[in-house]
Amino acid sequence: MLFNSLEFLLFFPAVCLCYYVIPYRVRYLFLLACSYFFYMCWNPQYALLMLTSTVITYASGLLIDSADKVTDEKQRIRRKKLYVALSFVSNLAILFFFKYFDFAADSVVRILSMAGIEARVPAFDVILPVGISFYTFQALSYTVDVYRKDIYAERNFLKYALFVSFFPQLVAGPIERSKNLLIQINEKHKFEFERVRSGLLLMLYGYFQKVVLAEYLAVVVDSVYNTYTERTGFQLMIATIFFAFQIYCDFGSYSNIAIGAAKVMGFRLMENFNTPYFAVSVADFWRRWHISLSTWFRDYLYVPLGGNRRGRVRKWFNLMVVFLASGLWHGASWHFVVWGAMNGAYQIVGDWLRPLREKVMKVLNVDKTAFSHRFLQMLITFGLVDVSWIFFRASFREGISILKSILGFGSIHWFTWGDNLKAMGLTPETRNLLVVSLLILLVADICKYCKISIIEWLCAQGIWLRWLIYYVAIFGILIFGVYGPGFDASQFIYFQF
């Protein structure tokens, strides 16, 4: 059940209605049932997988907790570490098998064949369980948090199971922490009109990002990228810029809908995207992009590796490990690894060149606080990030070819005068729609950057303006969104006898 499906639009209000009607003490059971139903709409069998992860991490929490009572310090630490290791190994093994086995096998075969060895690996035709990367990471964070005593070990299995499977953020994040979400399951959430309304408005904005912006941007990106060899550098550049916004809107929309949906039910989920393209450096970008994942890697991989405490070279190494892992997390394919490596490399090179940059700026007498400087930083950061997005979207070989064309080394002209718009799959109407939608996105992000809450502003307005905006937003999405069976005028062309 995707957020932008009719099923969800029926499911969610029904769940909310029941949620507020039933007594507090059974609410978590109800939400647990709803969450498993939500997940099983994709594939009922994979709920077992999620249950397995839940059982393992739940047990790890209890075992770590019991190990804490061991008086001998050495033994205590050894035991606790053992349980953490068991939890990680078993969970990552499941994740590896379902997400990476075919990729790894294929890679091994290819490497061996390069060395002249014919190898055969049985192919497992497994469908990637939806959201496995998300809930596995969420569940693993609990193991570590209990180990670090950041959270108590949850005794009530069903409450813990709800933490792992909570449907708003189950399949596409934000990847929650037990410190935040698990304790909220014990809270009593009253129906508060203002909160529910602001949750719904956030969901509405998420739907706008998804069904209008992301979908229309995808039209351009798909049409250009699918025929990249015949495209001018200019078209590829526009498509690549559009892809940056497409993936932002796509991913951001899921988070916004998730956060909004949780808010309607009284849960506070962490922010996942904070105006990422206003970042002034790649490191800053990663503090603003998919925050729940970046902080996960920071807390559970970068810091344990030593973070930046063990010298510069070690820090760079750690950074690289994190970003390679992040690349792999995004998908079982080498181009994601390349994408991750680029983002790691940007930061390492940036760090390495820092003294030089400082010197240059001193010589040129640059005011670092000036808007012009910050804007330039934003542009450069966007450019760097966007180049890496090429490899997120396309395979390595395609990506190189696309990058070459954009830089003007393509086999056809960089720019040809003509109907570029039409060639990229846009009509004047859809172009206008895209421009207006992107402006809305820009204004929304500027407001967020300036810490102005549009939702709060809106809710403070008089009823006529509030309702007018609600209706415009709802019907704007309904009319301009891309969904449903689709209207094809040619289907209706009957010889107009």
Added chain:
Amino acid sequence: MKKNVRWIFAAVVFVVIGLMLFFNISEVLRRKGGGAADMVHSFYDTLDVLCMGSSHGYSAFQPNTLWNEFGLTSYVLCSQRQTAATTYYLLQEALKYQKPKVLFLESYYFFSAKKYTDEAALRLAIDGIRLGRVKHEAIQDLLSGHSKKEWLSYYLPFLKYHGRWNDLKNTDFHSDNYLKGSIFDFEVYPMEEPELPEDGREIPDVVYEYLEKVIALCEENEIQLVLFTAPYGYEDDLKGYLKKQQINETLESYLEQQGIPYLYFQKTKEAGIDFATDFRDYAHLNTNGAMKITRSLGKYITEHYALPDHRGDEAYQSWQEDYEAFQSRINAMYAKKNEQE
């Protein structure tokens, strides 16, 4: 508590306004077809005559002629490739808002053994039906073999047509009211009058099934049902043409048994249709031809049934105005033609 009552009230009002907007916008976005069920809801209890059937029907019937010459009010509820089954449901919808005394049913599509011809034709016919019992039954029956997901966009045509926002035309906001579901087309496609077959041909069972339902519905609502077949020719498929005409032969004897009047114009030559001037293509009459057929139908009504003449009645002033609009369009057309010549 008081606060809760307030927001529940506000939420209800919000949803009601939202639904009203939704259905109105849906109506604008809906793909309209020539002579479809676009406006059936816009008249209340004012119709004397309803005309139904396929494009052959809307090409052969001109409400303005019926008004001007007989003082009868009528509306064309035909749609492209309308089958007997779709007619049945469309008629049910019309009867929710209208009490016509005579129903003219054009029989051309009786050759089709399908409940509906194709998606586009079905949509043109039933998308205009308001959300309610009739629509529900039509979808359940006509689309019984399809998935629930497919049904959905028939219940809520918005899902299908919202992408038409960049394709809207003036007629999406206001249809040519004065035409009342008919068309205005004086194009001439001259041809020779084709022969008619001598023997009949089996009518598909599904047509009988729904024709009987239509007959029953008319009886129940005290509507005089009259079937007719508008003349048509063929382009190159003589065999197909003859097959279709054979259906009419069978229909004639069937209706005779049922005691239902049937006007087979091509056979009786009653309307005086001239194949050299009265067609806009090989299958469809132009407005000239439509006026002739309508004149014949009007004559038939006045001879057989006592329907009041509304001409001169204050309450029917708009019908006169619509006729004048229609007539002035014809005059303008001829004036332009003369100028060109």
